[in-house]
Structures are given as C-alpha cells and as structure tokens.
Amino acid sequence: MRVAGRLLALVVLTLLATGTANSAEPVLSQSQIDKLLLHGPWPVQWDRDPSNRVSGNPNAIALGRDLFFSPKLSGNGKMSCATCHHPGRGWTDRLPQGLGTTKLDRNTQSLFNVRLNRWFGWDGQNDNLWAQSIRPLLDPKEMNASAGHVVKVVNGDPELAEAYENVFGAAPDTANLELTLVNLGKAMAAFQETIVSGRSPFDAFRDALAKGDEKAASAYPAAAKRGAALFFGRGNCTFCHTGPNFTNGEFQDAGVPYFLGPGRVDKGRYAGIGKLKASKLTLAGDYSDDPAKTGAWKVRGVRALHRNFGEFKVPSLRNLTQTAPYMHNGSLATLEDVVRHYSEIDVERLHADGTRVLAPLHLNDREVKDLVAFLESLSTG
Amino acid sequence: MLRLIALFSLLLSASAYAEELPIFDSHIHYSHDAVEFLPPEKIAEILKKSGVKKALVSSSDDRGTQLLVKHAPDIVVPALRPYRKRGETGSWMHDPTIIEYVEDLLKRHKYHAIGEFHAFDEDIETPVLQRIIQLAKEHDLLLHAHSDADAVDRIFKAYPEARVLWAHSGFVRPERVREMLRKYKNLWADLAFRSDHDDNGKVVPQWREAFEEFPDRFMVGTDTFAPERWLYVEDHARTSRAWLSDLPKDIAEKIAFRNAETMLRLQPSQ
Known part of the structure; x- marks a missing residue:
C-alpha cells in the first residue's frame, strides 16, 4: 500500500x-x-455464468452464433438478432430507436461486454443474459416469433438440431417448448458472452x-x-x-424526457421491475442451472420505488x-x-x-x- | 372449511376495500411543461380514473392550478406555489419580486395553501420567506414546506400558530418525523416520493409505530415534479392502497384522505 x-x-x-x-x-x-x-484493469477476468451450464462451452458458443445470425427464428423469417445488434455497427443498429416489426420506443443497446451486466435492457426486466436473449424473439414488436416457431425451426434444421443435441445432450424437446427455448437462450448467451471490447x-x-x-x-x-x-x-x-x-x-x-406520445410514457425501470418479478426466467427460478442460486438475492430483494418511474x-x-x-x-x-x-x-x-x-x-x-x-x-x- | 370460507371472505373484502379507498393526493403539481403535454381534461380524467377524490394542487406558474380548478373543481384544492416557473426552486427566496407575484395572485384567486415551496435552514429568515409566512397568517393558509427540520423550527418560531405540511416528511427517518410531530401539534407530514414506509405492501415496523402514534398527521402524495409523472398517479394510488390495507382500517382511511381534509378544514367525506 x-x-x-x-x-x-x-x-x-x-x-x-x-x-x-x-x-x-x-x-x-x-x-x-x-x-x-478503479476503472481497470481491462479486460476483466472471464468467469463462466453459473446460471448457464453451457456458458463458455465452445459448442454452445458456435450454436449461439448460428442462432444469433439466423433470420429463420423470427416470425417473418427476415430478421435475426444481428439485424438490430449488427457487429459492423458496434453491435447495435445506429438508429435512434430500434426497428422491429414496427418502430420501437427505445434505442438498441450495444452488446459490447453484455455479460458484465447485473440487469439487462434499459429497464432491467431480466437478471440474466439467457432470459434477455429470449425476450426479443417473442416480442410482437421485435422478432415476433413464438416458442413453437423457434423450436420448430431448430428441429427442422439438421445442422442446428444436431448442434443442439451436441450441446444439451438430447434433441430439441418439442413437448417442452419453454425448456427448449431457455436452452436456446443459453446458447445465444454463451455466444454473446464472447463479445468483449x-x-x-x-x-x-x-x-x-x-x-x-x-x-x-x-x-x-x-x-x-x-x-x-x-x-x-x-x-x-x-x-x-x-x-x-x-x-x-x-x-x-x-x-431525458420519457413521453412516448400524447398520454403515453416509457415507465422505464418501474415497469421493468414489474416484469422481472413476474418472470419465471430469473436467477431465483428453476431454469437457473446454479444450485447455489448465485445472485438470486437481487431479484428477490428488488422492489419498485417511486424513483424508478422514468x-x-x-x-x-x-x-x-x-x-x-x-x-x-x-x-x-x-x-x-x-x-x-x-x-x-x-x-x-x-x-x-x-x-x-x-x-x-x-x-x-x-x-x-x-x-x-x-x-x-x-x-x- | 368454514375457516377457509371466512378467510376467503376476509381477503375479498380487504381487496374490495383497497380498491374503493378514496385518495386525497396531498402533493401534486401541474406546472407549465405539464400543461404543455397534458391538457387539463386529461389530468381530470387521470385523477378520476385513479380514484383520487381530492388533490392539493400547485403549479409553476399558477396557470396550471387555475386551469385544473376550472376543469375539476370537485377534486382540486388549490395551493399557491411561489414560483413563476419550475426553475426557481433554489433562487426564489432571494427574489423580492416573488412577493408581488404572490400578493397579486392572493388578490385574484382563492387558495387553501402556499406551497409546495423549497426552503432550508436560514432561508426562512430571508425577507421573502418571512413575508410569505406573514401572508399565510393574514390569509389563514397552510404552508406546504419542502424543508429540513431546522427550517420547520424556524417557520414555527416566526408563526407559532402556523399550519405546516412537511413535504416528504423532510426525507428524515420516521423517528425524527415523530419527534417533530410531538413538538408541533399543527404539523402534518406528507409521504410523497418516499418508498421506505412499506416493503412490498407491508408497512415496516418503524413507520407503523409512527402511524399508530400519529394516526391524524400523515397523508399520501404523488409529487408530479416532471410532467411524465402524471402518468404515475394511477400507479401511485394503487400502490398506496396496497400498503394502506396493511394498516387498521381507521388509520388507513385517515392517511388516505381524512387527515388531508382535516388539515385543510374541508367538509369531511362520507
């Protein structure tokens, strides 16, 4: 000292x-x-995500990369994660607000160093990267897919289906769409963990x-x-x-003003906490692969405060x-x-x-x- | 089985009670930028939809308050905010032209309070604040003060019979709020922009003690300090009902609306 x-x-x-x-x-x-x-050293040490059993797994990273860049997962088959999170545009789209099936309300956040987040998204509606990876897939305003569609696409693509089985030890389970979707989210998270500035x-x-x-x-x-x-x-x-x-x-x-139009506001973190509390896909939930539930205290303890509005x-x-x-x-x-x-x-x-x-x-x-x-x-x- | 039915009935009645509990929002602003974004018709609609039966409204400038008085006279209880625009919260006490502004409005309109104003420590000793206190005395108006405890002491020193609503209860711990309430019988405490009195709808013990010791002195308020926050009034009313339902019914009703009515000497609601 x-x-x-x-x-x-x-x-x-x-x-x-x-x-x-x-x-x-x-x-x-x-x-x-x-x-x-205190703002270094950089890069910070890489630690695998204990809530994601395929975090750091090279096969999962490869599968996640394929999923990330595949437009087939979207509802209309034309939009991939990379459409908005474009690697050549700083893993964002460089638009003021994102563009899904319609113009969105918020700016697309870059994925640089995304693994270091405690909360994900502008409103922090997820506490882990695999849940956050699923969110835009199912949002009607973004990729507008359903769990059934996503699983069907993966199952119907021999290469993706084989890669999935390699990573998760079984073929995509069409009878348990939620579990399969979460696994796909974990593979996509494994890929995004590699995006480091x-x-x-x-x-x-x-x-x-x-x-x-x-x-x-x-x-x-x-x-x-x-x-x-x-x-x-x-x-x-x-x-x-x-x-x-x-x-x-x-x-x-x-x-920064947060009106969205006449009589409409973006409630920000306040609404994000509501969604987080309602989600099954948190570090405290059954889909976390971490028996110790590391980090689950955050979702258990957080609650909406007046200040969180906006x-x-x-x-x-x-x-x-x-x-x-x-x-x-x-x-x-x-x-x-x-x-x-x-x-x-x-x-x-x-x-x-x-x-x-x-x-x-x-x-x-x-x-x-x-x-x-x-x-x-x-x-x- | 009977116990289960009784419990179910109790839960149902608690839920219905929470839904029906009227709210007197004791801390709300409709300032010039809010007027720009949300017309008074929309504001009246928000208040009604939220079950806000009465609201202590002030604005910078005063135009917003007067607009709302016209559009929702049954809800709005007007207060005179001594600011011509929102940017004056930190400078108004040193601006003698504020006096003329306030006196002119007092001649033209009817008010129940002066405030919410921001004043801390020795701010109260400035000629502007001393005149504001004097005007409150002359017009028998409540003073809605966003102040620290020292400033509250100074207000009562200048005008011992003052009626003071302590905005945000000074952002001090409940033990300190209780000390102040013990000290001044004409001091009331609003809970606006505080989230520490409940934990997921359950009233925390320190605040429960405060509410039980002074059931007649606390009240709720949204504080629409930015125009967007008008879209929070409904959420605020709903969450307020949630934690109030954790208190005995008579105390909950007092905090929800009766205390504000008493403080402002309004006709009691049924």
Whole structure:
C-alpha cells in the first residue's frame, strides 16, 4: 500500500511538473487518480455464468452464433438478432430507436461486454443474459416469433438440431417448448458472452498510472487528460459510470424526457421491475442451472420505488464512438450532445431524494471538447 | 372449511376495500411543461380514473392550478406555489419580486395553501420567506414546506400558530418525523416520493409505530415534479392502497384522505 501511494504521488508530481511547463496541461489530483484506477484493469477476468451450464462451452458458443445470425427464428423469417445488434455497427443498429416489426420506443443497446451486466435492457426486466436473449424473439414488436416457431425451426434444421443435441445432450424437446427455448437462450448467451471490447487508449493510460510509468502515461492525449480530470473530478461522472465497465449497473433519471406520445410514457425501470418479478426466467427460478442460486438475492430483494418511474439503465461507456446515437431513446446524436445535455441539465426535472447526483456543470466549449476527448479514449478506435 | 370460507371472505373484502379507498393526493403539481403535454381534461380524467377524490394542487406558474380548478373543481384544492416557473426552486427566496407575484395572485384567486415551496435552514429568515409566512397568517393558509427540520423550527418560531405540511416528511427517518410531530401539534407530514414506509405492501415496523402514534398527521402524495409523472398517479394510488390495507382500517382511511381534509378544514367525506 505504501509503495502504491508513493507511485501515485510520483505520478501526481509528474503531472504537476508537466502543468508547470505548460499551463494548458491538466493536473489530476490524488483523489482523481484513485478513482481513475478503479476503472481497470481491462479486460476483466472471464468467469463462466453459473446460471448457464453451457456458458463458455465452445459448442454452445458456435450454436449461439448460428442462432444469433439466423433470420429463420423470427416470425417473418427476415430478421435475426444481428439485424438490430449488427457487429459492423458496434453491435447495435445506429438508429435512434430500434426497428422491429414496427418502430420501437427505445434505442438498441450495444452488446459490447453484455455479460458484465447485473440487469439487462434499459429497464432491467431480466437478471440474466439467457432470459434477455429470449425476450426479443417473442416480442410482437421485435422478432415476433413464438416458442413453437423457434423450436420448430431448430428441429427442422439438421445442422442446428444436431448442434443442439451436441450441446444439451438430447434433441430439441418439442413437448417442452419453454425448456427448449431457455436452452436456446443459453446458447445465444454463451455466444454473446464472447463479445468483449478491446483495450482502449484509456486502458493504456490507466495501467501506466498504476505502474507509475510516466513515459507511457505521457502518450495519452492532453485533451483526454483534461477530460479525465472533469470526469473523475468536478463532473463526478464516475458516481454512476464507475468500475472497469464504466457503469454501476443500476438505473438513473438522467433528465431525458420519457413521453412516448400524447398520454403515453416509457415507465422505464418501474415497469421493468414489474416484469422481472413476474418472470419465471430469473436467477431465483428453476431454469437457473446454479444450485447455489448465485445472485438470486437481487431479484428477490428488488422492489419498485417511486424513483424508478422514468429511470433507465446507466450504460457502459466503453466503445461509445461505435454506438451512437445515445440515451434510452436515442435522442442525442453525438457525444458532444450528451456532454452538453449533462452540462446544462434541467435539474427541475429531477427529484432531490437525498443528495442530488446530477447538477449543471456549465462547461465551456473547451471543457466540452475535453470531456468528449476523454469519452472517445474509452473506445478501441 | 368454514375457516377457509371466512378467510376467503376476509381477503375479498380487504381487496374490495383497497380498491374503493378514496385518495386525497396531498402533493401534486401541474406546472407549465405539464400543461404543455397534458391538457387539463386529461389530468381530470387521470385523477378520476385513479380514484383520487381530492388533490392539493400547485403549479409553476399558477396557470396550471387555475386551469385544473376550472376543469375539476370537485377534486382540486388549490395551493399557491411561489414560483413563476419550475426553475426557481433554489433562487426564489432571494427574489423580492416573488412577493408581488404572490400578493397579486392572493388578490385574484382563492387558495387553501402556499406551497409546495423549497426552503432550508436560514432561508426562512430571508425577507421573502418571512413575508410569505406573514401572508399565510393574514390569509389563514397552510404552508406546504419542502424543508429540513431546522427550517420547520424556524417557520414555527416566526408563526407559532402556523399550519405546516412537511413535504416528504423532510426525507428524515420516521423517528425524527415523530419527534417533530410531538413538538408541533399543527404539523402534518406528507409521504410523497418516499418508498421506505412499506416493503412490498407491508408497512415496516418503524413507520407503523409512527402511524399508530400519529394516526391524524400523515397523508399520501404523488409529487408530479416532471410532467411524465402524471402518468404515475394511477400507479401511485394503487400502490398506496396496497400498503394502506396493511394498516387498521381507521388509520388507513385517515392517511388516505381524512387527515388531508382535516388539515385543510374541508367538509369531511362520507
């Protein structure tokens, strides 16, 4: 601990010295560096999902990949998971709101690092990736399939049926559609667990700071350093966007309107908790393969609070440059729009239940650009 | 078998009771941006559909309140919010022009309360707040205060006979709310935007003790602080009935609507 403290102190002094040489250079305080170091190392260690017995299984990953890219699973046979979660578009569709059988209400979330979620979807209506993988298949507004259709497609395709049997030890059970669908969801989850963003310029900077490597740290762009000082300092962005995946995994009212039209709102997390509580496909349920029911305490303990109405998931910030537009409804086109939104946030839309998390920063143009430069540095390029 | 039938009947009657329990929503706003998105006809429809029989309504500016008074006079109990727009919650106490705004409205319209206003600690000592308290005295109006305990103390120091509705019960623990209720007989406590008094429909012990000690002082409220939250009024009424059904019927009815009627000196509901 003492050694780490000395190294950090050295880094601070180094940055201070740089600041003396050039007044435009940033200075990260000890407290800012402490916070910054908590956002790595990256990538995080891979652990198999105990609720999914085929997590990490290469055959399941291969089957899941085939399912993910197969349009045959959808109701009209034309849409696959990859239609909205396109690998060439940051595993999203780059549309403000998704497009299923109709225009959807929310932005399509990227699948980068999806395995690290605690809750899944903007409203967190699932607590595991296999249940979340099934959800769009059955949603009439998305892939509009039925369990019967999906199982029939898999059963009728010799390659998929054989792969299924290889992974799960038996042919798809047409008499138990729910079980078969859950298994397919687990294979798709196994595939999505492999979607991990690479190391970013920020990661190199973070590791250099951790090692006290001044030379390596100096390679990080000055604007991004200034942006980091805002992110971990005055902006307090790290209050929600924390940890190696830059999210606390929870939900927040970010001051974004959530009307869907006249007399209609997106209830966000409030409705998500209702769906979660009604679901059989949770970590506490019989379909979890984990005898210890690891993580089931979350669904057992969570309950809808007044504040949850209109709250949405705090998204990861990794690979942001590939996942525009932003916010739950895709209402902000660019990272600069996002920064300006928070900089001038309408606090009157928010409720001060205890400490107010969000407050206007009134950033000047250069500070906006610096914060954008920092956010861009979280992407692999 | 008879026991089962009796239990079933009890559950049925509890459920019906929960459905029928009228709600007096003691903390609701219809501010300018809500007026823009939801016309007063729609608001009246929401309130009726939710079983909200009465509502203490205020708005920034006052136009929303007056619109609702016209469209739902049987439901709306108007309060005067000392804000011309919602962005004034943190600055109004330092703005002397607020006094003119409030005095002008008091001349033109009838109100039952001033608030909900935001004021903490020494804010109460500002000339603007002192004049607001004086106006409450002159017009015999309730003060609906989003305040800390210190500010509540200062209000009663300035006007010992004041009637004060403590918004969100100050976001303090139930033990502290009880201390304040013991201290001031004219203090009432709204539970708006608090979720700590129940756990999945069961009243938690600390709050149960508070409700039992002061059955005449608590009330519910939605707090439509953003326009979208008008679409939460129905959910709020339903969840309120759920946890209220875990209390003795007389206490539940008091918290649901009778206490607000008494506090505002309205004709009691049947």
